[in-house]
Amino acid sequence: MLLFVSTWILSIFFVFCNGFATIDEFAKVLDVFKDTKFHDNQLLTALCITQYEFLKRHKSLKGKRPDFYDECPYDEWLKSTNGSSNAIFDVDELESIKDEFESAVAAPDLRSMKPTEHYDLESYITETNIKLLKDRKNLLNQIKADGASFSDIREKLGEMLHTVQDFYSHTNWVELGNDKINPMVGMGSNLGVQLNGEKEVACTPCDKKFTAEEQKEVDDAYGGLLTSIPLVIVGSKDNVYSCRGNMVTKHLTSGYYESEKDFRAMEEGKCAHGGLTDNYGGGGPTLQISP
Numbered sequence: 301m302l303l304f305v306s307t308w309i310l311s312i313f314f315v316f317c318n319g320f321a322t323i324d325e326f327a328k329v330l331d332v333f334k335d336t337k338f339h340d341n342q343l344l345t346a347l348c349i350t351q352y353e354f355l356k357r358h359k360s361l362k363g364k365r366p367d368f369y370d371e372c373p374y375d376e377w378l379k380s381t382n383g384s385s386n387a388i389f390d391v392d393e394l395e396s397i398k399d400e401f402e403s404a405v406a407a408p409d410l411r412s413m414k415p416t417e418h419y420d421l422e423s424y425i426t427e428t429n430i431k432l433l434k435d436r437k438n439l440l441n442q443i444k445a446d447g448a449s450f451s452d453i454r455e456k457l458g459e460m461l462h463t464v465q466d467f468y469s470h471t472n473w474v475e476l477g478n479d480k481i482n483p484m485v486g487m488g489s490n491l492g493v494q495l496n497g498e499k500e501v502a503c504t505p506c507d508k509k510f511t512a513e514e515q516k517e518v519d520d521a522y523g524g525l526l527t528s529i530p531l532v533i534v535g536s537k538d539n540v541y542s543c544r545g546n547m548v549t550k551h552l553t554s555g556y557y558e559s560e561k562d563f564r565a566m567e568e569g570k571c572a573h574g575g576l577t578d579n580y581g582g583g584g585p586t587l588q589i590s591p
């Protein structure tokens with residue numbers, strides 16, 4: 301209990317001081333998010349496996365490849381390479397690289413929202429992909445330049461990876477039945493898939509007809525003092541909708557987000573980003589946050 305309360309206090313402190321970022325801190329205090337993979341979880345598992353592959357190739361690291369979402373076993377790696385002549389690597393350095401990436405991947409959610417950093421707003425999909433393409437080219441040039449700052453490179457790469465992750469969580473790529481990555485994300489000026497047309501209907505409105513199980517999830521989360529405070533800080537219960545089969549388009553679209561209305565407001569027939577933080581409402585079943 302003490303551990304829970306101290307984690308909770310830390311999380312609340314984090315929310316107040318850093319604004320709302322969709323990171324693993326929420327899963328620690330809110331049971332409903334325990335199976336959600338946030339931006340940081342995804343980045344950290346990719347980084348751990350990449351570091352493992354690098355150390356295996358260059359520093360004779362033995363042992364098993366970490367599974368997705370395993371805690372990265374740095375100390376074990378160090379022990380397994382002890383005694384081998386080229387086995388020297390610095391665990392502290394690996395940890396600090398991890399920390400730099402972790403804060404970079406959360407950063408786009410902590411500043412004022414721009415659709416081109418999050419693959420939001422159907423009408424901004426192409427612009428977002430072109431921005432990612434340009435940023436990738438610039439970053440490659442920066443890496444090749446003399447005296448490149450690795451911290452700076454990690455910051456930019458972490459932020460770009462946030463946008464890549466959002467392609468899969470904010471567009472309907474998955475709902476269209478795709479179970480593989482889209483190799484054109486950030487790689488070409490078009491995404492190799494037909495975009496939903498300006499005049500085409502993408503979504504129908506959601507309703508508030510919850511199943512008994514969904515209603516219980518909402519009531520439990522908002523009923524407890526410890527769980528309701530972070531939820532009230534990040535968003536409103538009024539934004540909790542139940543959406544079933546509301547996506548009608550067979551083409552690629554993305555949700556409109558009320559906090560990005562200055563870029564383009566949502567028009568009838570388009571999809572809302574959804575989740576607790578989106579005053580357009582709709583978009584996700586029950587308490588889903590739409591990371």
Ligand SMILES: [Zn+2]
Pocket residue numbers: 408409417418462466591
């Ligand atoms: Zn985002």
